Amino acid sequence: MTGDLALAWLLARGSDRREWWRVLLTALGAALATALGFAAAAVASVEGQVSTPYFHGLLNQPGQRAGVVVTLLLLWVPVLGFLGQCARIGAVHRDRRLAGLRLAGATARQVRRIAALEAGLACLLGAAVAASFSALLLLSVLRQPLPAAAWGGFALVAVSVPLLAVLVSVLALRRVVASPLGRVLRVRPAHSRVAALAVVVPAALVGLAALLIVTRSTGPGQTAFPLLVFSAVALTGAGAVGAAGVTARFLGGRLAARAGNPSMLLAAERLRADPWATARTNAAVLLVAVVGVGFTGVREMFLDVVHHPRQGVPYSPDDVAFYTTGIDLAGAAVLVALLISLAGLAVGTAESLATRRRGLAAQAAAGVPRKVLGRALLLETALPLAPAMLLAGLGGTAIHLVYGRIVDAAIVPVLVPLLVPVAVYAACLLAAATSLPLLSRSVRPAELRFA
Amino acid sequence: MRSTERTVPVLTAEGLTKTHGRTEALRGASVELRAGEILAVSGASGSGKSTLLHCLAGITRPDGGSVVYAGQRLDTLPEKRLSELRRTEFGVLFQFGQLIPELTALDNVALPLMLAGISRGAAHVRAYEWLERFGVRGQSELRPGEMSGGQAQRVALARALVTEPKVVFADEPTGALDSLASEDVMTALTHTVREAGTAVLLITHDAQVAAYADREVELRDGTVLVPSDAQAMEVVR
Amino acid sequence: MIAMSTRHILLGLLAGGPSHGYDLKRRHDERFPQARPLAYGQVYTTLQRLVRDGLAEIDGTDSDGGPERTLYRSTDEGAKELLGWTGEITPPAPFVTNEIFAKVVCTILASADPADYLASQRTAHMARMRELTAVKTAPGTDLATVLSADYALNHLDADLRWMTTTAARLGTLTAEVHTA
Known part of the structure; x- marks a missing residue:
């Protein structure tokens, strides 16, 4: 094991610029996850009714604190999506390196372990940095010793983030059979099995949560409710990936047959060739879009009730501030999630460019205008995202309509929530467009020189 | 008639210099490509062959010296014009990589025509003709990864020639092929360009490939050595 | 043979x-x-x-x-x-009689520079290879002609490769010939 660790370190040190990007961004993702985990642990460690000066007393009651904890933990979903994108940076190089290791006599299992340790080291770095800063920040903000439970939670988070990364890497690499002869075969199982797994597991969890709620018959409890929300989100995510993949393949095939202009043809054929890449890249964004649309609708109705209660006395200014802060904090969480998933999208686009830079340079050398290549790149993001975003908009609208029915809201906003998908769509295009400068660099003739 | 035609230069480079980082790839290379000729550029690896081709084809700008094509200085032409020139008047053929992996052979060949504003249907008609000519019509619906190296390179050749360019730049076009496939590609290339009177700059380190050319220059340490060519040829004949 | x-x-x-x-x-x-x-x-x-x-x-x-x-x-x-x-198998190159090598060595013995000779020999070889390639690729050429041209082309190519590596090592060879 120590030998593997030493090798992983040596390999990481000797790797090229692109692999350092992977390490850096992976560390960043791990740092984010750790910081979120610390905040959640700190909030969760508080017991009973307290009085805090923060967020208009939002953290004072156990019930609301549970909500905050769940929200913080939910933010792990886009962070994990981001980490997934990061793991793909320089994957071709890494695979080649692993094949070299196999040629040098390493066993397949050893190779997988080394690769996983590499990811673990990066995450350990990110987690360590984030852990120190978060702990210091929390201590200075609270100006009082934290309870032992909080420290326990911190330790758990700090250890589990890198550990989780290693596990995820092992899982991701289990099908990479690096053959000693340099060719890395990715054994592709039937997609149906993976898809089924992605649906069945969260579905089972949802069932379990529902069962817990029913048997305890005390309403959503401390364990059951977060479990329910988590599973629902995972289920929606799997659905989003599936929907995005299927539409990408369908659209790609249809458009490729009909495309009249080169950019459209290039984008459509790329979608057809690998619809799941697009689906993975877009999944987190779609998920956030669903939540965002639903949330915007719910927020309007909620604030309407807070400001204009239909019966009884108006809320006191303190209460109004309390509710507004609560809902705005939730909004901030959605925004953060959106930003993280957009970063994931940008990383994914950049990585797709970087892997293809030699081919792109050849196209530019043959006189394919940069504009055509750039347009194809944007279309590749825009095409499959349009129908998916429409679906996300509908899903989110359904959520807040249901909410509106439940609370019997006076007004049910439609326009503003429907603007959300449009805004997210535009943001996605912007995120994809951040790769355009990289395109100009990729098409330099220097890239033609290397196989 | 042919021989008088062949003395007219189409592309002239004078004193080209180019540095990549710390390595001087070209140090004052001069070369002249004449109308309708196939000119082989040979030299050891690292002698600056590819850089010379990139400078001549307007893919990269030399640090010093001049490249003149059809009366215009390529080394000072804006990138947009260069790109257009490469698309319309030049054809490029690399060892591999110029075919787009996601496109079918047919679409790959049709792409330059579509870029020129020709409709996809009309482009397909012409692309078919070129695939037919190079014996890969049967592969028109395959993607580059599904073909043999020789087939893919013949598709690439069709793509380079479909716009009927004035000059073809070939950088180790047979570098990844076995000798039979290499012969097929070179024969297809030379027959077509000789018929059309297209000039070819052929970079190769393989003497058997260079033998398809009408003339050869050698690149050594970034400069072009012109052998006492005519004299030696007299001796043999 | x-x-x-x-x-x-x-x-x-x-x-x-x-x-x-x-x-x-x-x-x-x-x-x-x-x-x-x-x-x-x-x-x-x-x-x-x-x-x-x-x-x-x-x-x-x-x-x-x-x-x-x-x-x-x-x-x-x-x-x-x-x-x-x-x-009966044809003995693979039983005697290495190589006129080009003999000329290189003799040039060194005569205290002249063999590089020029190698360069012009190379040019002559290339010219011959171009001729053979032209014969072989002319439209309608029969396979027998193609194959025999190929045989000659491969041998000339081998000569060329040998000349290239020799040209790169003339200094060492000169030293060796003069000390021996």
Whole structure:
């Protein structure tokens, strides 16, 4: 094991610029996850009714604190999506390196372990940095010793983030059979099995949560409710990936047959060739879009009730501030999630460019205008995202309509929530467009020189 | 008639210099490509062959010296014009990589025509003709990864020639092929360009490939050595 | 090459059926394009030797409207001899007689620079390779011509490679020749 660790370190040190990007961004993702985990642990460690000066007393009651904890933990979903994108940076190089290791006599299992340790080291770095800063920040903000439970939670988070990364890497690499002869075969199982797994597991969890709620018959409890929300989100995510993949393949095939202009043809054929890449890249964004649309609708109705209660006395200014802060904090969480998933999208686009830079340079050398290549790149993001975003908009609208029915809201906003998908769509295009400068660099003739 | 035609230069480079980082790839290379000729550029690896081709084809700008094509200085032409020139008047053929992996052979060949504003249907008609000519019509619906190296390179050749360019730049076009496939590609290339009177700059380190050319220059340490060519040829004949 | 002889080639050509001298020469030049053409006199003397050794015999004469010509055919002995020859492996380069190398060494012994010689030899080789390539790629060329041109091209290519590596190591060679 120590030998593997030493090798992983040596390999990481000797790797090229692109692999350092992977390490850096992976560390960043791990740092984010750790910081979120610390905040959640700190909030969760508080017991009973307290009085805090923060967020208009939002953290004072156990019930609301549970909500905050769940929200913080939910933010792990886009962070994990981001980490997934990061793991793909320089994957071709890494695979080649692993094949070299196999040629040098390493066993397949050893190779997988080394690769996983590499990811673990990066995450350990990110987690360590984030852990120190978060702990210091929390201590200075609270100006009082934290309870032992909080420290326990911190330790758990700090250890589990890198550990989780290693596990995820092992899982991701289990099908990479690096053959000693340099060719890395990715054994592709039937997609149906993976898809089924992605649906069945969260579905089972949802069932379990529902069962817990029913048997305890005390309403959503401390364990059951977060479990329910988590599973629902995972289920929606799997659905989003599936929907995005299927539409990408369908659209790609249809458009490729009909495309009249080169950019459209290039984008459509790329979608057809690998619809799941697009689906993975877009999944987190779609998920956030669903939540965002639903949330915007719910927020309007909620604030309407807070400001204009239909019966009884108006809320006191303190209460109004309390509710507004609560809902705005939730909004901030959605925004953060959106930003993280957009970063994931940008990383994914950049990585797709970087892997293809030699081919792109050849196209530019043959006189394919940069504009055509750039347009194809944007279309590749825009095409499959349009129908998916429409679906996300509908899903989110359904959520807040249901909410509106439940609370019997006076007004049910439609326009503003429907603007959300449009805004997210535009943001996605912007995120994809951040790769355009990289395109100009990729098409330099220097890239033609290397196989 | 042919021989008088062949003395007219189409592309002239004078004193080209180019540095990549710390390595001087070209140090004052001069070369002249004449109308309708196939000119082989040979030299050891690292002698600056590819850089010379990139400078001549307007893919990269030399640090010093001049490249003149059809009366215009390529080394000072804006990138947009260069790109257009490469698309319309030049054809490029690399060892591999110029075919787009996601496109079918047919679409790959049709792409330059579509870029020129020709409709996809009309482009397909012409692309078919070129695939037919190079014996890969049967592969028109395959993607580059599904073909043999020789087939893919013949598709690439069709793509380079479909716009009927004035000059073809070939950088180790047979570098990844076995000798039979290499012969097929070179024969297809030379027959077509000789018929059309297209000039070819052929970079190769393989003497058997260079033998398809009408003339050869050698690149050594970034400069072009012109052998006492005519004299030696007299001796043999 | 010890075993390569006109007698075996003529026996091979006779294996296709009785033939007369002029026809044999014509068929030889056709089958082995780019090879040194056979002289008629050589064909005639070789045929006589084959008859003397019992490997071929006279089949009769035919005039075909022109001058009278002797027809020859292979005997069983001849067929056996031919099979023996074709089955015997050709010794891979038994003697390294290399005129280019000899000239390089002699140039060094005469205290001159062999680089110039190698460069012009290279140019001459390339010119010959261009000629052979032109012959081989001309439209309608038959396979026999292509294959024999290929044989020559591959040998010239091998010479060229050898010259390239030699040219790069002339300094060491010069030192070695002068000290030895």
